[in-house]
Amino acid sequence: MSSRRSRTRQPGCSRISDDQINDLVSKLQQLLPEIRDRRSDKVSAGNVLQETCNYIRSLHKEVDDLSERLSELLASTDTAQAAIIRSLLKQK
Amino acid sequence: MNPRRSISSNPASTVKSRFTNGFLQALLRINRQRITSTTAYTPREIFRGYLRVKIAADVSMASAIGSRRAWSRAILRKVRSHGRDGAQVRRMSFLAMRKRNLYGNIKCVEDAGFHQANVLRKLVPGGEAMDMCCLLGETAHYIKCLKTQVKVMGRIAEVFST
Numbered sequence: 001m002s003s004r005r006s007r008t009r010q011p012g013c014s015r016i017s018d019d020q021i022n023d024l025v026s027k028l029q030q031l032l033p034e035i036r037d038r039r040s041d042k043v044s045a046g047n048v049l050q051e052t053c054n055y056i057r058s059l060h061k062e063v064d065d066l067s068e069r070l071s072e073l074l075a076s077t078d079t080a081q082a083a084i085i086r087s088l089l090k091q092k
Numbered sequence: 093m094n095p096r097r098s099i100s101s102n103p104a105s106t107v108k109s110r111f112t113n114g115f116l117q118a119l120l121r122i123n124r125q126r127i128t129s130t131t132a133y134t135p136r137e138i139f140r141g142y143l144r145v146k147i148a149a150d151v152s153m154a155s156a157i158g159s160r161r162a163w164s165r166a167i168l169r170k171v172r173s174h175g176r177d178g179a180q181v182r183r184m185s186f187l188a189m190r191k192r193n194l195y196g197n198i199k200c201v202e203d204a205g206f207h208q209a210n211v212l213r214k215l216v217p218g219g220e221a222m223d224m225c226c227l228l229g230e231t232a233h234y235i236k237c238l239k240t241q242v243k244v245m246g247r248i249a250e251v252f253s254t
Contacts, residue, residue: 016225024228031235049208052231056215059238066245067146073252074123075133075141082123084251085116 021045028052107237110156112244118148119248147171153241154217162226163234166218 025045030036032051035043122144129137154167209227213219216231 016223020225021228024225024232028228028232028235031232046208049212052235053208053211053215056212056231056235056238059235059242060215062242063149063238063245064142064146066242066249067149068142069249070119070245070252071122071138071141071145073249074119074145075126075138082120085120085123088248088251089113089116 025049031055107156108240108244111153111240112248114152114155115149115244116248118152119145122148149241149245153237157237161230161233162222163217163219163230170217 022045025048026040029038029040029043029048029051032048032055034055035047035051122141126137126141150167151171154164154171157164159165159168209224212227212231213222216222216227216234219227219230222230
């Protein structure tokens, strides 16, 4: 388990280029509403990762809240919901 | 323009419509189960209702993506092995981690925030077994899909509220 924490290079590891990582990080930055407009030289990769984690957590929370709301709405009226769902399915 | 996002002439082929279809069908099933249950309004049943909807949403999205992404495979795997021993599943993913070189290009990981990468691994399904490059790519795709999921669920909630 200690090898996971060591920061020494492992022999024979495949070299992922810095450019590749930077490219992926900047792509990620474009998805984050908080920092997508900042210049990429002003935002460190660590910042991007942190904002990514915050954003994913907030999206998870939204999913939770919407799930709760949907479950309550389903519980309130029975036949209306089934009719709505069926009509929505027909549209698609 | 990302074809997944555009309103294509063949709606059945977009991730968004596949997710919507699958999720609505799951809601129908959940609704039917709830109607036949006599204890629908106990706090426990209310909690389970919320959980069922949430799991249905996550699984519908993973199914809409299918097996072409590591994160969606991880969700579908988890659902399929639901009945199995949880410890066994954890052992399997530990072995998978040891096989992969998680820290290819150590320098970049140090630059990019070692701790944050670990936090991110826990948030993205299947992240524990990914190397840095894979993790970043999967995260970007996962975020796009989560946004779609939230949009569609919000729209459905709107329609139900009227």
